[in-house]
Amino acid sequence: MKRTLKTYTLQVVSGLFLLLAACTSEFEEMNIDPNNPTQISPALLLPFAIQTTADRYWGHSTRYERLNIDAAMCWVQHLSRNIYINAEGDNYEIPLTIASSTWQRMYNDALINFEKILELSAPDAPYANPNYEAVGLIMKSFAFAYLTDVFGPIPYSDALKGTAETAINAPAYDGMETIYAGMLADLALANEKIRIGRDAISGDILFQGDMLRWKKFANSLALRLANRQRAQAPAASEAILKKIFSDPASYPVFTSQEDFAQLHHVDVIGSRNKMFDVFSTRSDWNISSTLIDALLQYEDERITIFAEPLADGSYRGLPNGLTDAAANEIDASRIGLYYMRPEAPSILMTSTEVRFIRAEAALAGILSEDPEALFAEAIASSFAQYGLEMPVDYPSRLGALSMESLMTQKWISLFGQGVEAWTEMRRTGLPKLPPPHPDATFVNEGVLPTRIEYPVSEYSLNRSNLDGGISKLGGPDTMRTPLWWSK
């Protein structure tokens, strides 16, 4: 009896094993993700990465994450806050999430996708195409420039390697000098790689596949970066400025409004201009009195674009850094209807900026061209951007050409591109901001932020490399340690 039972049990159990073995053969197939692809073309990665970059650079709509609108645009005194002045940026105190979200979204939504595009389009990769490579290099440089100009030293050479052959999940920081050299080399390489009229790309929501405009963007961005690092790396920077400005056939740059690196928005949820999304839902901002006063002083018609008149038709700005109560007493102009259009473009770089760089290079004696004429062209280009015409006598209202008058005009022309305006103000110290309003209080020891602090996540997750980064920064991780190009 016992033996039969045992045999029977054995049979049943071994039968079960066979049954299970048969089932498990389908396991591998069953565990293939039916929701998400594992293979993809660069054309599908490009639009999201471009959109994220433009979004973070120009606007961004999530509260406590708006580096441009709440921090930079207020710090350069284009905008001022009329409420929550002391907690959301205007008085130099920013929510920690501005740093953490800018950091995370730029690395995780923008840069990693540009890196993947480079991987997928490399010469021996499945989507080999030098034009995708060039686009990846240019956008990666734009995004890294944005991050390093905001934070200082950041992971660059070691970054974006989380899934690389030799994976790095805690990347080391590079100094800004290294990062700038890397970006300028990448932009030069992109200019070389671009092939116009062949190797078409798609998914290009910035230039609709027009590779000449990408080429112009590569060189224009190289001008921006070379000009920025001019004080620290004069020889290399001057060589780049001269090379690009003197050979437009090999190094075309933005020359007209049609060239602009700007993202065109449409009136569809998620694809609207983020300034529209922000300014149409809340009324927490006015135009800063610093900008309004400057525009009124020069009788500058661009005021009609940047600002809305008050009920009596006049313009009035709101001083920065007031208490909420004091701000509440002042009836000030709000941002112009131009920016309240869902279709208003997000601007990454303009031909106006290229002209200002050229005028600055001429003024510095790097180019033997007429700085006054170049300066006037730059201002005229800024007016034209808004469909306005610069009055003939406008340059004469500005006094003698100097770095101060040039940077003041560049500051006005960068309205909307708050981070770029802030970076240029940090680089040159110009234009000088007026003394604070008597009722204003600024934290950060009253110092215009020189940078923003590293995200708290780096303290938790990448501490030893962060410490290396802070030592490369050359000062404590505060908003008062100056960055490399401003020293």
Next chain:
Amino acid sequence: MYNNDYFRNNYKLNTSYKFTDNLQVTVSAEYVKSGSDNRRFTSSSDFIWAHRHTDYNKLKDWRSYYAIQRETFRPGDDYPYANWQHEYFSNPFFLQDVYTNANDKDRLLGNIALNYKISEHFSVMLRSGTDFWSDTRRDVTGVEFTKNNVKRFGSYRETVISSQETNSDVILTFDKDLSSSLSLRVQGGAINRVNNFKRNSVLVGELTIDGLYNLGNFASPVVPSSMIRQQVVNSVFGAATIGINNALFIDVTGRNDWSSTLPVQANSFFYPSVAVSAVLTDMFDFNTRILSFAKVRASIAQVGNDADPYMLNQVYRAQGLWAGTTPMYSESNAIANRNLKPEITTGKEVGLDLRFLQGRIGVDLTYYHQSTVNQILAVSISNASGYASQTLNAGQITNQGVEIMLSGTPVALPNGFSWETQLNFARNRNQVVALAEGLDNYILGVQNSLTSEARVGQPYGTLYGRRYQRSPDGQIIYRNGLPQLDEGTHAIGNIQPDWIGGFSNTFRYKRLALSTLIDVKMGGDIFDVGTGLARKTGQLAETAFGREEGLIGQGVMNIGTIENPVFVPNDVIVDATTFWNNQNPRTYHEAGIFDGSFVKLREVALSYTFPKAFLGNRYIQSMRLSVVGRNLAFLHRNHPHIDPEVDMKGGNAQGFASGEMPSTRNIGFNLNVSF
């Protein structure tokens, strides 16, 4: 709760039929229909942002005031409801009226089991059961309004979820007393578990006709999404229990699983267990008048676990359409792991159960130590890697603790009065012993950049964030009357309680019973953004002080230099708004750290059991009426405002709060009737 409901109906059938003396078939089925027109109150954070002067009766009766208030809307604005202001705060009653979360759920459970007795000691059971449900949810996320001359449309999301889990198993059992002192029970079998899950969701971002919640009613492209999950686990197992003299028991088990979610070369994992328990008083026959029962138990048990589906391959994720025309994808923020291994937890436990004076006093002690090797975790990594998290097999994570239970019946009188009491104490400690090459920190939760972390070798659940600068003697350093922040982040709290406990008492007298339960949690910090923000906004009583004349923060200020500080008491007056803003926990994390200790009167219940005579018929077996009160009172807490028993995020991310609805006290009646 205003405009909030829920219903559930159960229909259940259980039937069993004996075909022969040896063959029995049991079939059960249950159908559950549940649903709601509005499942919950979606918090408007009233306790943070509402003004003190807000008249909630008027807000509730907003329809009566709408026409009047509409006249006062700013030019270019129009809202479909009355509110005390429209920029910063929405009328919570309107939200609850219109922003509804409805659902409609059908659930079917079915089970069929076949028992066949092969011989006196040997039987086989074949069983299959399934749990299927389908849930349709409709969440209103927006209504039409106009602000700054811009018209916003209504919006809603419709989601259909279906889920099915089917378990089929076969179990052979051999059960025999081998001799008068030796009993044996052996089981062996196999299990097949299949899980299928699907969620389809459509967001209508702009409705053509406001208030008409139909997927066809869209004014711009809708956003559909879909998620499918499928998973199969096959197992074989064996178990044996040996009983010696009915006093010493030995349990041995072994089980092997094959899971579809793991890499093929690593999808099989075996986990055994051994448990021994001995009733010492019986084995050695020393049961005395004082010590009436003594039992020791010890066990070592392993449990294996697989991963969630689809964690092995790096994927790209859909990001919708740009401009309604261009499809967008992006690299997933999580790093997949094609070399994932099963996780194995080894638990060791020893326990002692002593009873004295014929069971009038009892003591139960337990010590446990669990160690999980290869735990499958998505660990946060530096974003600069290009990714936010990495799926890995964590080196080793332990969890150990003690539990002590004292029970007793101090009073048991012949007249029927008795008092039973029970005291519980437990202390548990988690620790990350090793994570992975190059990684030494597991982030449990994040709020406003404050993190709850389990660093390797450090206490689990330490809160890292911004803290105030303090003088050597620990006082907050003020500058210009305001507290200053230290650079970087620091440990400013820990979520783990020192201990938790309970104290329950039951008093009986004849047919009456009164029971009470007190719950205790001692220690453990919470990061409560809500209370800090409500101070910043001036909602809380303590912010009234100094509102007119300003106030002086308690601490010191440095009148020396940074290198050679000289600290004197702070004497700088600042206005209250500025002062409380520097307690804003979004930036000043330390201001949001509160002690989470509490002692609560959790439950008091009074019940009466009706006498048989009263029931007076043969259909009703018993009847009991009780009054039960839950969450009745705080006997102690250190938090000045909220119930510190909050859990904003769930899971590992314990210890966070941000303006949650307060916990509720409730009193109810229960009538239990058995037929």
